[in-house]
Amino acid sequence: MPEPIVISIDAMGGDHGPSVVVPGLALGVETWRARGVSFLVHGDQARIEAEMARYPALRPLCEIRHTELVIGGDEKPAQAMRRGKGSSLWNAVEAIREGRAQAAVSSGNTGALMAISKLILRMVTPDLERPAIVVSWPTSRGFTTVLDVGANIDCDAERLVDFAIMGEAYHRAVHGANRPTIGLLNVGAEEQKGRDDVKEAHRLLTEGGLNLNYKGFVEGDDIGKGSVDVIVTDGFTGNVALKTAEGVARFVSAELRAALTSSLVSKIGAFIAQGALRRLRERITPGGGGPLLGLNGIVVKSHGGGDAKGFAHAVGVAADLAQSAFASEIRRNLEQLTAALSEGEAEVAAVASEHKE
Structure with missing residues (x-):
């Protein structure tokens, strides 16, 4: 109980x-x-x-x-x-x-x-500007957690890693995945592609010792495929992707409705299939509200x-x-991220000191 x-x-x-x-x-x-x-x-x-x-x-x-x-x-x-x-x-x-x-x-x-x-x-961390908005995005494999979809327009590398940590804990709690896979949305899968902040987030997720199941860069078409369980992006890109998907879902629904009401026979077929069509409309539309993470x-x-x-x-x-264990998981991984960042800063300072000498 x-x-x-x-x-x-x-x-x-x-x-x-x-x-x-x-x-x-x-x-x-x-x-x-x-x-x-x-x-x-x-x-x-x-x-x-x-x-x-x-x-x-x-x-x-x-x-x-x-x-x-x-x-x-x-x-x-x-x-x-x-x-x-x-x-x-x-x-x-x-x-x-x-x-x-x-x-x-x-x-x-x-x-x-x-x-x-x-x-x-x-906020759970003082430097997080505002909560991230997350949606459960329907895919061919079930649902993919996507964040941020509109709250934080500009995100540096550390914020993107914060989103990865929070999204992973959310997906485990809500969708029951034991070890959710994580991808970072980018314009290509190659490591040399993308903005500097995205590439730096990739480095931190790869080398930061966060014990996350990080799979690297993913592209826009990976969202619908369900290639990974959690997709991380900034709020500007995420919101454009979400609104585009919602618009496509409305377009497909309207086209289906027009096709299925074009003749008496099609109307009879639409009446018989109305339950399945309603489920399809619900299935292809992401969003519906979600938690404010952070x-x-x-x-x-x-x-x-x-x-x-x-x-x-x-x-x-x-x-x-x-x-x-959503909250405790987030705090534990954020502490590991802070430690990794501090260690990286110490290494940079040590190298700089050696060069001066």
Whole structure:
């Protein structure tokens, strides 16, 4: 029996608030009970209670914390930090710092969630600018973890290695891989190709003694192939790749819809195959929300326009991370990275001193 955990929920986030959040929690009620998971639910108590009345089995697992304050989807991060204290999003994250919850889930404003989480929880390393956004990317082999997909536009070599460490621990916790393989996204597989920071990250991952299952450079087409379990890149490149994949998925879905409604016979075929087509659409679309990696705590972002099933998935990710060795693995490997960097700096200083003499 896993250790009991409490997950803090922002019930007012996203496009739909409690009308999606509560049914999402209810979808997994038997799983949550079996895993010892309970919830601290933040938001408008009257609205939350009205939704929970439809799911009596869920109610014993939830403690509701009332607040009328909500951060809007269009608020800028700076505004959210100034005016967000006491909101459902703020309180959900603050519960982690106060020790009342082991993880938080929100469908709210991504920029606000990132800024408030960083303010309240701080980063696991002081020089990490902001949390990395990670997605589970569907591939022919299952799922590949890809990060960063938008939070950190410019990344030096050390940040890319940080992402490799965090992505490996995440993939092990959520997807169950014993020793996840890692690749560094580049414009070619040859060692001489790529920007200097990417080549330096490659060196650190190869020679840094981090005990990671690093396979070297991978290219864009390796994402869909599932060539490795974890693909590391900067937020600019990762976001372009993600948006491109989402656009292709929409294009394929639209073309299929047009082809399958072009005649009466095709419409009959589409009706018969509608379940399979729906699963295909879900399968070829990456994203759907994910954790903000790099914080001193577990915060999972669910898709703002998602449905109950998507929110239940985000809660499941939070539970997996909270009941794993995720945090300790990251800290251990970051300490090894720091030691490797210090050793490298000492060697450089020693060589410089010899030349002076």
